[in-house]
Amino acid sequence: MNDQMISYTYDGSFEGLLSAIYESYYRHEIPLNILPEESSQMGIFTKDYNVKTNIEKFHKVYNSVREKISPLALRNIYYVFISDSKNKELIIYKYLKLGWKFGGDIDRLITDESVLNVRIISRKVTSECHRFLGLVRFKLMEGDYYYASLEPDYNIISLLALHFSKRLSDQRWVIHDLKRKLAVVYDKEGWFLTAIEQPLGSHLSAEKEDFQTLWKLYFKNISIKNRKNPRLQKQFMPVRYWAHLVEME
Known part of the structure; x- marks a missing residue:
């Protein structure tokens, strides 16, 4: 040594x-x-x-x-x-x-x-994960998706995504961590993490386009082999590894 x-x-x-x-x-x-x-x-x-x-x-x-x-x-x-x-x-x-x-x-x-x-x-x-499973409240947005915001003490948004991607698999939804300005976006087939600076409901005139805009951002990001924006990806284990983890429930 x-x-x-x-x-x-x-x-x-x-x-x-x-x-x-x-x-x-x-x-x-x-x-x-x-x-x-x-x-x-x-x-x-x-x-x-x-x-x-x-x-x-x-x-x-x-x-x-x-x-x-x-x-x-x-x-x-x-x-x-x-x-x-x-x-x-x-x-x-x-x-x-x-x-x-x-x-x-x-x-x-x-x-x-x-x-x-x-x-x-x-x-x-x-x-905290279990507590927030009972606290998350979705509201239906104009663009036909559900939106929930929260401010957890811990960086648990990926754990919540794992849960709701199974429980609400037939709906499109966004869970937004206001404290960290990060969100999980789900579109019935999979979810990804992205940065969102403001609550989606704060700009009502653009609500209908919010979900489509987020997915356009996602596909733009995945087309870049080496993403360099640490706000979007670091801190979270990729979804493909979750099969080997013990679910929180």
């Missing part, structure tokens, strides 16, 4: 974080910090290492957590990730290091700080 203190930076996505954890393992380094690029500050006594997101490396860590620790551990670290908790990256990193040592028994080690942190945070996120 390199004796020099090192901090890792990544792009802020879940894939990026697991890529950083992969790099730490194979570089035989214990990072002092793991931080999103925009939050990183140059330190006098530390060396920064910027980790580029690598989907192959992400898959290896993702599958390793699911198979060598447990699917529940995978769900829990994702819940910690979307909690936006301080030092969430190091909490996840320390938890996984222990998990690869003890396997599925890790969650019995409740005296360990990292295990306790993951348990407490994931339970808080789960609790």
Whole structure:
């Protein structure tokens, strides 16, 4: 292990974080910090290492957590990730290091700080998800779609999307996180995340075009191979990985 203190930076996505954890393992380094690029500050006594997101490396860590620790551990670290908790990256990193040592028994080690942190945070996120499932109120908009706005403490909009894409699969709808200016848009076949600055109902004359405009934006975005707007994609695990997670219900 390199004796020099090192901090890792990544792009802020879940894939990026697991890529950083992969790099730490194979570089035989214990990072002092793991931080999103925009939050990183140059330190006098530390060396920064910027980790580029690598989907192959992400898959290896993702599958390793699911198979060598447990699917529940995978769900829990994702819940910690979307909690936006301080030092969430190091909490996840320390938890996984222990998990690869003890396997599925890790969650019995409740005296360990990292295990306790993951348990407490994931339970808080789960609790808020269940609470908002009963609080979300949709209103029918002129463009024949349903719209709901909310301001959760945690970044749970992707979890709500998973739920409502099953429960309201025959309707078009938008769930808007006003606090983070992000929204989930669903069109009966799938959903995506996008940035929305203002509540849709705040410009009534344009309501009819809102949904169509959002989908045009979506198809424009997916035509660009390397999207560089972090507001639209980072912080959320892509839908294709949800099949391996334990549903919140």
